[in-house]
Amino acid sequence: MLARAAGSNAERTRTLSRDTERRRLHSVIDTVVLDVGETITRDDRYWASWADWLGIPRHTLSALVGAVVAQGHDNAEALRLIRPGIDVGAEYRARAEAGRGEELDETDLYDDVRPALTALRKMGVRVLVAGNQTIRAGQLLCTLDLPADAIATSEEWGVAKPQPEFFERVLEAAQAPADRTLYVGDHPANDIYPAKAVGLKTAHIRRGPWGYLWGADPQVAVAADWRIDSLTELIAIAAH
Numbered sequence: 001m002l003a004r005a006a007g008s009n010a011e012r013t014r015t016l017s018r019d020t021e022r023r024r025l026h027s028v029i030d031t032v033v034l035d036v037g038e039t040i041t042r043d044d045r046y047w048a049s050w051a052d053w054l055g056i057p058r059h060t061l062s063a064l065v066g067a068v069v070a071q072g073h074d075n076a077e078a079l080r081l082i083r084p085g086i087d088v089g090a091e092y093r094a095r096a097e098a099g100r101g102e103e104l105d106e107t108d109l110y111d112d113v114r115p116a117l118t119a120l121r122k123m124g125v126r127v128l129v130a131g132n133q134t135i136r137a138g139q140l141l142c143t144l145d146l147p148a149d150a151i152a153t154s155e156e157w158g159v160a161k162p163q164p165e166f167f168e169r170v171l172e173a174a175q176a177p178a179d180r181t182l183y184v185g186d187h188p189a190n191d192i193y194p195a196k197a198v199g200l201k202t203a204h205i206r207r208g209p210w211g212y213l214w215g216a217d218p219q220v221a222v223a224a225d226w227r228i229d230s231l232t233e234l235i236a237i238a239a240h
């Protein structure tokens with residue numbers, strides 16, 4: 001079940017309905033769905049806390065995460081390089097029990113998140129947040145009262161990117177046809193290619209390690225309907 005990210009009232013709902021109707025006549029994007037890590041949040045705290053927990057320098061872990069992802073592996077592989085045989089799930093729980101679990105607050109958000117999402121919703125665009133995250137990360141995001149209609153995570157859905165089933169769940173939540181739903185993400189193999197494969201529109205954001213690494217990649221240029229440097233650019237895309 002999708003968590004409500006922000007409250008609404010009857011008048012606002014009526015206004016949004018009118019706006020949505022108007023937009024359906026003129027626009028190609030009804031719903032914008034955002035990835036989480038390095039799309040709306042910086043991953044600094046996440047990886048720094050893992051490095052501190054494992055007792056290694058923060059730069060060492062960040063560089064290893066970059067290396068394994070560039071090699072096509074899951075980022076958890078970096079933890080296995082440092083500690084072979086590590087049970088990542090068990091270690092995640094041990095961190096929480098030690099009072100050093102996953103945290104996320106306003107300071108982790110990129111500065112453009114609130115203004116861009118607020119502007120999109122004012123235009124009548126449905127805004128969702130859906131990424132490969134833990135249930136706890138989803139709960140923490142909900143406490144931020146983001147200008148979003150709903151927030152969902154892979155752990156909550158029991159299916160993760162790049163599996164097509166994840167994007168089928170995205171479409172159910174979007175309440176819009178695939179070609180009028182825009183998925184925004186930084187990781188081509190997890191966000192852009194699989195979203196495109198199920199018919200969604202896609203925007204690759206050039207920030208975070210993967211955003212820069214693959215920002216000028218010719219394959220991404222073909223698969224991404226838009227390439228952006230800021231979420232603010234989504235306003236013009238949705239108003240097109």
Ligand SMILES: [Mg+2]
Nearest residue numbers: 035037038186
């Ligand atoms: Mg991401």
